[in-house]
Amino acid sequence: MAFAERMLKIDRRIIFLVIGLCTLLPLLYPVGLPIKISPEVRSVYDYIDKLPEGSVFLLSLDFDPASKPELHPQAIALLRHAFRKNLRVIAMTLWVSGTGMADQLVTQVAKETGKEKGKDYVFLGWSPGGSAVIINMGQDLYTSFPSDYNGKPTKGQPVLDGVQSLKDVSYAISLAAGNPGVEAWYVFGKDKYKFELGGGCTGVIAPGLYPLLRSGQINGLIGGLRGAAEYESLIGQKGRAVAGMDAQSVTHVAIVVLVVLCNIFYFSIRQQGRQQGQVR
Amino acid sequence: MMRRLTSVPVFLLPLTVSLLFPSVPNAQTSLPPPQSLDLYDTPSDGGGSLTVLWPAASYDGPDVRYQVLMAEGTTVTDPAAMKVVAEFPANRSLVQQTRLPWWTRKGEPTDHLFVIRSGKGIELKDGNGYSVAVATIRGDTRTFSPVMHATPQPNWFNWNEVNNLLIALSFGGLVFYTISQAKRRDIFLRRIPGLDAVDEAIGRSTELGKPILYLTGAHDMSDPSTIAAAVILGRVAKRTAAYETELMVPHRDPITMAVCQEITKQAYLEAGKPDLFKEDANFFITSDQFSYTAAVDGIMLRKKPAANFFMGAYFAESLLLTETGASTGAIQIAGTDSDHQLPFFVTTCDYTLIGEELYAASAYLSREPIQIGTLRGQDIGKAVLLTVIGVGTLLATVGVVFQMEWPQLFLDFFKDVK
Amino acid sequence: MIFLRRQVPLFITLITGLVFAAQYYVPHPSSELLLTSATKWLQIIGGFALVLGVTSLFHLHAVKIRRKEVGWGYSVVLYAGMLGTITVGLIAGGKESGADGVSTAFGWVYNFMMVPLQGTMFAILAFFIASAAYRSFRARSREAAVLLIAAVIVMMGRVPLGEYLIPLSGDVSQWILNVLNASVRRAILIGVSLGAVALSLKIIFGIERSYLGGGKE
Numbered sequence: 001m002a003f004a005e006r007m008l009k010i011d012r013r014i015i016f017l018v019i020g021l022c023t024l025l026p027l028l029y030p031v032g033l034p035i036k037i038s039p040e041v042r043s044v045y046d047y048i049d050k051l052p053e054g055s056v057f058l059l060s061l062d063f064d065p066a067s068k069p070e071l072h073p074q075a076i077a078l079l080r081h082a083f084r085k086n087l088r089v090i091a092m093t094l095w096v097s098g099t100g101m102a103d104q105l106v107t108q109v110a111k112e113t114g115k116e117k118g119k120d121y122v123f124l125g126w127s128p129g130g131s132a133v134i135i136n137m138g139q140d141l142y143t144s145f146p147s148d149y150n151g152k153p154t155k156g157q158p159v160l161d162g163v164q165s166l167k168d169v170s171y172a173i174s175l176a177a178g179n180p181g182v183e184a185w186y187v188f189g190k191d192k193y194k195f196e197l198g199g200g201c202t203g204v205i206a207p208g209l210y211p212l213l214r215s216g217q218i219n220g221l222i223g224g225l226r227g228a229a230e231y232e233s234l235i236g237q238k239g240r241a242v243a244g245m246d247a248q249s250v251t252h253v254a255i256v257v258l259v260v261l262c263n264i265f266y267f268s269i270r271q272q273g274r275q276q277g278q279v280r
Numbered sequence: 281m282m283r284r285l286t287s288v289p290v291f292l293l294p295l296t297v298s299l300l301f302p303s304v305p306n307a308q309t310s311l312p313p314p315q316s317l318d319l320y321d322t323p324s325d326g327g328g329s330l331t332v333l334w335p336a337a338s339y340d341g342p343d344v345r346y347q348v349l350m351a352e353g354t355t356v357t358d359p360a361a362m363k364v365v366a367e368f369p370a371n372r373s374l375v376q377q378t379r380l381p382w383w384t385r386k387g388e389p390t391d392h393l394f395v396i397r398s399g400k401g402i403e404l405k406d407g408n409g410y411s412v413a414v415a416t417i418r419g420d421t422r423t424f425s426p427v428m429h430a431t432p433q434p435n436w437f438n439w440n441e442v443n444n445l446l447i448a449l450s451f452g453g454l455v456f457y458t459i460s461q462a463k464r465r466d467i468f469l470r471r472i473p474g475l476d477a478v479d480e481a482i483g484r485s486t487e488l489g490k491p492i493l494y495l496t497g498a499h500d501m502s503d504p505s506t507i508a509a510a511v512i513l514g515r516v517a518k519r520t521a522a523y524e525t526e527l528m529v530p531h532r533d534p535i536t537m538a539v540c541q542e543i544t545k546q547a548y549l550e551a552g553k554p555d556l557f558k559e560d561a562n563f564f565i566t567s568d569q570f571s572y573t574a575a576v577d578g579i580m581l582r583k584k585p586a587a588n589f590f591m592g593a594y595f596a597e598s599l600l601l602t603e604t605g606a607s608t609g610a611i612q613i614a615g616t617d618s619d620h621q622l623p624f625f626v627t628t629c630d631y632t633l634i635g636e637e638l639y640a641a642s643a644y645l646s647r648e649p650i651q652i653g654t655l656r657g658q659d660i661g662k663a664v665l666l667t668v669i670g671v672g673t674l675l676a677t678v679g680v681v682f683q684m685e686w687p688q689l690f691l692d693f694f695k696d697v698k
Numbered sequence: 699m700i701f702l703r704r705q706v707p708l709f710i711t712l713i714t715g716l717v718f719a720a721q722y723y724v725p726h727p728s729s730e731l732l733l734t735s736a737t738k739w740l741q742i743i744g745g746f747a748l749v750l751g752v753t754s755l756f757h758l759h760a761v762k763i764r765r766k767e768v769g770w771g772y773s774v775v776l777y778a779g780m781l782g783t784i785t786v787g788l789i790a791g792g793k794e795s796g797a798d799g800v801s802t803a804f805g806w807v808y809n810f811m812m813v814p815l816q817g818t819m820f821a822i823l824a825f826f827i828a829s830a831a832y833r834s835f836r837a838r839s840r841e842a843a844v845l846l847i848a849a850v851i852v853m854m855g856r857v858p859l860g861e862y863l864i865p866l867s868g869d870v871s872q873w874i875l876n877v878l879n880a881s882v883r884r885a886i887l888i889g890v891s892l893g894a895v896a897l898s899l900k901i902i903f904g905i906e907r908s909y910l911g912g913g914k915e
Contacts, residue, residue: 012607012829019828033858036868065813066570066596066820097568097816100794100808128748129741136741139734150793162401178595203856204596208620210880211887226856249859255828256850256860259835263846266836326725434726441723448719451892452899459905504897507906534754535747564754570819596820603826606833617890619883624827627834635886636893650905658892665888 002272004265015258022254026246035245040213041230043220044198047171048081055170056163057087058195060185061102062094067177067202068101073228073241074175074200075105081235083113088159089121090169092145094133094180099126103149117150118157125149130180131188138166138193166193175200175222182209186217200227311339311421314346314392314414319428324384324441327406327434328398333375334414334425336390340370347415347422348394352408359413359424365402366394367417381696384439404432443697455657462653469652474613474631475644478512481587481611482519490586491526492516493579495601496540497592497616498569500533504639505617509591510540511642512615516589517547521556529562530579532572537564573597577604590614590629591638594621602628615641668694708904715902755780783807848874 051057059078063071082089093102106123115121124145127133136144141163142155154160162168172195174185182199190197196219199209203224213221222231225248228241314334322329332348346369349362356362376389387393396412398404410432414425461467485492494516496509513529520527529544531537541562548557565575577600580588588605590598590612598614598621605612606628614625615633625632633641636658643651672694679687718736721729759773786803794805801809837843854860855871900906 010832012832015829015832016825019825023824033862035858036861038872064569064816066816068813068817069820097812100805101813103794127741128744129737130744132737132740132744135737136734139730143734143738167397202596205620207875207879208883210875211884214876214880224856245858249857251824251828252853252857253859253863255831256853258828258832259846259850262832262835263837324725326727326730436724436726438723438725445723448895451895455896455899456903504894507897507901534750537754564751564758566755567751570816573819596823599823599826599830600819603830606830617886617893619886619890622886624830628830636889639893639897650900654896654900658889658896661892662889 002269004268004272007265008262008269018254018258019251022250023247026250027243030243030246032242032246033249035226035229035233035242037230037234038227040221040223041227042234044078044173044200044222045081045220045231045234047196047198047219048078048085048087051085051087051170053086055087056090056168057082058090058092058166058169058172060092060094060172060174060176061098061105062174062181063177063202064095064097065101069240069244070202070225070228071175071177071200072101072105073225073239073244074222074231075102076109076239077228077231077235077237077241078173078175078200078222079106079109080113080237081231083109083115083120084235086120087170088163089115090124090159090163091121092124093126094130094184095177096126096128099149118152119159122154122157122159123149124154131184134166134180134185134188135192138189141165166195169195171196171198173198173200176205177202178205181205182212182218186212190217198222311416311418311423312337313423314416314425317414317425317428318386319412319430321430321433322395322397324435324438327432328404330396330404330410330412330430330432331393332396332412332414332428333387333391333393335388336374336392337370337416339416339418342369342371343418344370345417346370346373346392346394347417348396349413349415349424350396350402351411354409354411354429356411357427359415359427362411362413362427365396368394381440381443382692383442383696406432406434408432447697451657451661454660455654458657458660459650459653462649462656467652467656469640469644469655472633472637472640472644474615474633474637475641477611477613477631478516478589478645479519481589481613482516482523482525484611485520485586486523486525488586491528491583492520492587492589493576493583493585493605493610494527494529494589495576495591496529496531496536497590498532498595498597499593501536501539503593505591505593506533506536508638508642509615510536510543512589512591512638512645513540514543514547515642515645517544518551521548521551521553524553524556527561528579528583528585530572530576531562531564532567534564537562569595569597570600573600576601580604580608580610584608585610588612590616590625591633591641592616593618594625599624599628704907708907712902712904715898719902752780848878 048057059075059082061071061075079089079091089106091102091106093099103123103125106121107117110117110121117123125148127144129136133144141160145154147153148157166172166189172185172189174182174197176182176185176199182197182201185197185199189195197217198220199212199218200222201209201224203226206221206223206227209218209221209223212218222228225241225244229245232238232241314337316335318333320331320333322331337344345367347364348366349359350365351362370392373392373394374389375385375387375391375393378385378393392414396402396404404410408431409429411427411429413427415422458467482492494513496513497503497506499506501507501510517527527544529537529540531540541559544561545554545557548554565572579585580601581604585605585608588602588610590601591614594601594616595618598616598618602612602614602625612629613631613633614629615638616622616625617635617638619635622632622634626634639658640655643655672691675687675690678684679691718733721733755776759776762770762773763777783804786807790802790804792804793802794808795801835846835849837846851864851867852871852874854864855867855869855874861868897906
């Protein structure tokens with residue numbers, strides 16, 4: 001078999017090994033290339049930055065552990081920013097399998113920034129129903145979540161003072177790995193109850209949310225690990241996302257090189273085939 | 281005791297006054313209050329809201345601000361005793377900045393409009409009267425409009441959405457009309473290559489003596505893509521019954537499984553092979569995304585089906601499923617309206633039904649007038665939208681290139697009617 | 699029986715479909731209350747559907763164990779895993795950590811089993827993307843070549859190393875995402891939305907009955 005044919009039929013485990021090394025080595029030996037900030041991430045940052053102190057910020061952590069690498073850094077960066085601006089943070093999730101992770105994440109960032117549960121933030125937890133929860137919260141937050149994740153009644157908590165429903169939220173962001181996610185928050189939330197909405201998502205669904213971004217249905221979009229890295233750069237606290245960008249960079253370049261090579265082999269086989277056809 | 285000023289010449293009087301009382305501004309003539317204030321119950325809402333409208337003033341400028349003041353009850357007459365509910369610069373809160381469509385919009389585009397709503401420390405109760413005034417502020421000067429009274433009430437119809445209702449009714453009427461047309465005459469449907477491959481895939485499986493794997497997606501029966509997948513399953517099941525090929529349909533949702541079981545049973549009955557129907561051809565695995573994916577990957581690697589069908593809605597598991605299927609050498613046909621997974625299906629599957637081709641597939645396979653008529657109605661709807669987009673793009677281009685204003689009228693019309 | 703299995707569900711679908719379609723246009727609080735009540739019922743029924751799913755899973759694997767079918771050992775593992783997780787979950791009250799922040803047994807299962815397993819499955823995607831790209835990203839035709847070039851530009855433009863190697867790739871990939879990608883997604887969205895509306899109308903008016911199961915009568 002010709003070299004090109006052998007290369008095209010290469011065992012996929014070799015490709016897996018190449019990708020594995022391209023991911024692992026930059027994590028062990030980071031370089032730290034500069035990250036350019038995109039307008040869609042800056043929109044989210046600017047909006048939060050301009051919110052007055054004490055404004056109500058709702059963060060819906062609509063993802064499970066599978067999407068942790070991309071959305072966890074986004075959540076940490078947003079919470080750090082919100083706590084720095086002394087906003088009142090309401091965190092929740094529409095994905096049951098992400099509840100524990102969401103609670104740990106919010107508690108960790110709150111502890112790091114010296115924020116008090118019940119006074120500066122609350123984690124409402126999960127309620128069944130997906131988009132039904134959003135509709136119910138739009139009418140009355142306390143019937144959807146009579147108690148927070150730790151069982152404490154939500155009514156009477158200082159952080160929820162003056163908040164009756166989603167209409168009282170200054171800004172909401174959904175960090176989504178799928179459905180229910182940003183689209184559900186727009187259709188059942190912003191469209192009905194008229195609060196400002198931003199989005200964060202995994203890299204694979206980000207292109208699908210650009211129509212919502214371009215039409216102003218969401219005011220900004222943090223897409224994938226790149227978006228998280230941009231946000232970390234904006235708040236001046238670099239974390240896992242910026243660290244992961246080196247690995248993602250090398251992996252992307254590796255895939256591009258593989259694709260280019262496969263096309264070179266493909267065209268050389270096609271060329272050989274044509275030449276053999278001409279000789280006959 | 282005041283000194284008489286009759287001996288002072290008249291022309292010196294203003295100078296004398298300004299020298300005697302230098303700090304008194306001439307407020308009454310330099311900053312008039314807002315005129316022609318109109319206060320009314322906000323239309324087309326669920327109550328708890330009042331709208332105040334007043335025309336722009338000649339003195340509106342960067343140094344002018346407006347305050348909206350409110351008090352409970354209709355007996356309040358002194359605006360200075362009211363609570364300030366909003367304050368904004370004179371270039372904000374204009375009618376042209378609101379998102380109201382032209383058929384419900386009141387006032388001129390340059391008029392000021394402010395909607396007082398319940399929430400954020402304000403509560404307006406339906407049926408209770410409220411007093412509202414507007415103050416103009418420039419520097420240290422503040423003047424008040426007359427106090428107006430109104431009562432918020434809930435409404436039974438949202439006139440702002442009447443365009444939506446008309447479009448929905450029109451589209452619905454169009455679909456029913458095209459269905460009735462399809463019952464009377466043949467309507468042409470273009471070939472969808474992916475569907476032609478269905479027979480090829482089933483035939484290939486039969487020749488190889490290997491089973492067929494059919495997936496119905498991640499969503500439940502309330503999703504149109506799952507319904508379309510179930511309809512196509514009916515057609516596939518009929519063919520597999522006729523060719524006596526094994527069919528495996530793992531599910532993520534128990535209700536979908538129950539429905540697909542009935543569909544498969546019916547298909548075998550219609551194919552005249554009821555004895556070949558297996559109850560456990562449709563089986564439930566789990567609703568967890570990656571557990572389901574791992575289980576199906578295991579089935580693919582063990583049973584090595586010759587044909588894999590991925591119909592319905594998919595998420596991150598799509599590439600895990602299709603790449604594993606490709607490694608077993610199976611022919612793969614996908615159909616999904618999950619546009620974020622389309623790139624993965626297109627690269628790893630032999631044929632892909634994109635977006636509404638999935639919905640069209642059920643019509644193409646069944647040739648039922650209802651299905652075909654619906655497809656025709658959708659196509660006409662798309663043609664209308666395409667025409668509007670085309671005309672709108674042309675008008676916007678003409679307006680920008682030739683610096684004309686009249687195209688904007690049409691563009692505003694399209695924007696509101698959408 | 700046919701009346702209960704066919705006509706009654708169709709009638710319920712018609713009435714509820716029309717009522718909730720109309721609800722969108724009625725802003726009155728009683729309409730909102732109707733929607734809130736219905737969504738609360740949906741939440742309750744959603745909880746029951748979970749029970750249905752678990753029961754179905756138990757039944758399926760019980761049959762497999764009883765008949766000692768191929769792979770029945772894995773069914774035993776599934777039983778052990780499910781019952782174990784349910785037990786520790788009930789004991790911990792569904793909480794991953796106690797009031798003092800100490801992880802419960804349920805939290806241990808969540809943090810050291812569920813999180814790594816889910817993360818592993820998602821991580822496999824990176825490898826599969828590479829092998830799928832190597833196998834399929836070939837410029838077989840002009841359209842495939844255009845797709846390939848766009849993919850390379852976007853892949854390079856979305857990472858700092860790519861922007862460093864090809865400085866224009868960042869801006870070009872932004873343009874591709876904001877203009878080309880957004881317009882195509884919009885087109886697919888319009889088509890899918892029209893299809894969904896048409897299908898919903900057919901379901902409400904009983905023209906589409908396949909969701910009830912069975913064929914024509």
